Amino acid sequence: MKKELDLNTIINTLQRVLPSIQKSIALHEPLFTGNEWDYVKKCLDSGWVSSAGKYVSLFEKQIAEYTGIKHVIAVVNGTAALHTCLQLAGVRAGDEVLMPALTFVATANAVIYCGAVPHFADSEEKTLGLDPLKLGNYLKDITELRTVGCFNRKSGRRLKAVVPMHTFGHPVDMDPLLDVCRRFGLALVEDAAESLGSLYKGKHTGSWGRLSVLSFNGNKVITTGGGGAVLTNDSSLAVLARHLTTQAKLPHPWAFHHDMVGYNYRMPNINAALGCAQLERLPEFIRQKRALALRYQEAFAGIEGVRIFKEADFAHSNYWLNILLLDEGYSGKREKLLELTNRQGIMTRPPWTLMHKLIMYQDCPRMDLACAESLEKRLINLPSSAFLAE
Numbered sequence: 001m002k003k004e005l006d007l008n009t010i011i012n013t014l015q016r017v018l019p020s021i022q023k024s025i026a027l028h029e030p031l032f033t034g035n036e037w038d039y040v041k042k043c044l045d046s047g048w049v050s051s052a053g054k055y056v057s058l059f060e061k062q063i064a065e066y067t068g069i070k071h072v073i074a075v076v077n078g079t080a081a082l083h084t085c086l087q088l089a090g091v092r093a094g095d096e097v098l099m100p101a102l103t104f105v106a107t108a109n110a111v112i113y114c115g116a117v118p119h120f121a122d123s124e125e126k127t128l129g130l131d132p133l134k135l136g137n138y139l140k141d142i143t144e145l146r147t148v149g150c151f152n153r154k155s156g157r158r159l160k161a162v163v164p165m166h167t168f169g170h171p172v173d174m175d176p177l178l179d180v181c182r183r184f185g186l187a188l189v190e191d192a193a194e195s196l197g198s199l200y201k202g203k204h205t206g207s208w209g210r211l212s213v214l215s216f217n218g219n220k221v222i223t224t225g226g227g228g229a230v231l232t233n234d235s236s237l238a239v240l241a242r243h244l245t246t247q248a249k250l251p252h253p254w255a256f257h258h259d260m261v262g263y264n265y266r267m268p269n270i271n272a273a274l275g276c277a278q279l280e281r282l283p284e285f286i287r288q289k290r291a292l293a294l295r296y297q298e299a300f301a302g303i304e305g306v307r308i309f310k311e312a313d314f315a316h317s318n319y320w321l322n323i324l325l326l327d328e329g330y331s332g333k334r335e336k337l338l339e340l341t342n343r344q345g346i347m348t349r350p351p352w353t354l355m356h357k358l359i360m361y362q363d364c365p366r367m368d369l370a371c372a373e374s375l376e377k378r379l380i381n382l383p384s385s386a387f388l389a390e
């Protein structure tokens with residue numbers, strides 16, 4: 001017979017890893033102890049607070065240097081960046097776009113903004129992201145390759161793109177996924193919203209897709225308040241991304257001419273000022289977050305029925321949010337553990353509700369989602385702010 005999961009041991013272990021404080025410990029808090037006040041003040045003093053100003057281009061340049069991806073277009077948030085990328089990847093009304101069922105709702109919403117249909121795929125235990133082998137086998141079964149692209153034989157719709165998401169900062173296994181994209185002629189757009197600072201085989205996440213997305217929301221590794229970015233190595237796509245996100249206005253000293261339906265998606269200068277200061281801290285944040293992850297891993301080693309999720313061999317993760325995984329068979333204790341930890345002031349959270357269980361996405365096409373279903377029941381996110389490592 002299996003031993004009972006010892007919830008007290010788990011709580012005590014968490015309390016040993018985390019600093020003892022009076023008030024509660026948040027899941028992820030931003031830290032503004034660098035040049036944030038200075039740069040934001042300079043931005044206000046300059047009068048340039050909106051979409052033009054030196055901090056926007058500086059922020060873009062520094063993100064490009066940090067990630068090694070050539071072109072960066074800063075935008076208002078990660079969701080807007082996803083919408084822009086999908087359009088530029090050629091996703092049109094009536095197309096289908098593959099993505100993990102285990103993701104944040106923005107990934108699916110952005111597909112709907114294009115008039116397209118999300119198609120949900122399973123994750124794998126090794127990365128918590130898309131399972132490339134399972135996806136490849138599934139596509140072999142359900143698709144038909146025509147000269148104009150890959151079609152879903154069941155729905156009759158074109159399968160246009162795949163959007164892998166690097167879950168809680170952990171890189172998807174990109175090499176076999178790239179192979180699937182090649183075999184089925186699918187465009188690759190990476191949702192790297194959570195994985196700034198995470199590498200796959202030594203290269204930054206977001207380097208593999210034709211286009212990729214970052215988010216600088218308040219809870220992400222670094223923040224601009226609200227913000228996001230489109231990244232690409234393709235210079236013509238970069239020009240289009242910039243154009244599309246600035247109302248598609250044609251450059252002219254005074255005239256207002258626009259040559260397509262654009263969006264007001266550009267990041268304001270005041271947000272970019274905050275971002276420039278945050279970016280200076282990023283290497284330190286990541287070092288601290290990796291140290292905290294290691295502390296969790298060591299503390300929980302040997303505890304019956306649970307483990308702390310560890311990066312795969314090919315990955316260098318930012319450990320955006322740490323993950324406690326209950327073993328199969330112990331998922332019945334998950335709600336109790338959430339309740340006990342939150343009552344103790346340790347903010348823990350379950351993962352997102354799987355996309356196909358949300359009312360607006362319940363009728364979307366999907367493959368067998370056994371792994372995602374299992375992970376959804378067994379997973380708990382732990383407090384992960386960089387300063388908790390101190």
Ligand SMILES: *Cc1c(COP(=O)(O)O)cnc(C)c1O
Nearest residue numbers: 077078079104106193194215217
């Ligand atoms: C945060 C996030 C987004 C959206 O970013 P926002 O800046 O909040 O719009 C998209 N996808 C994933 C996986 C995210 O975690």
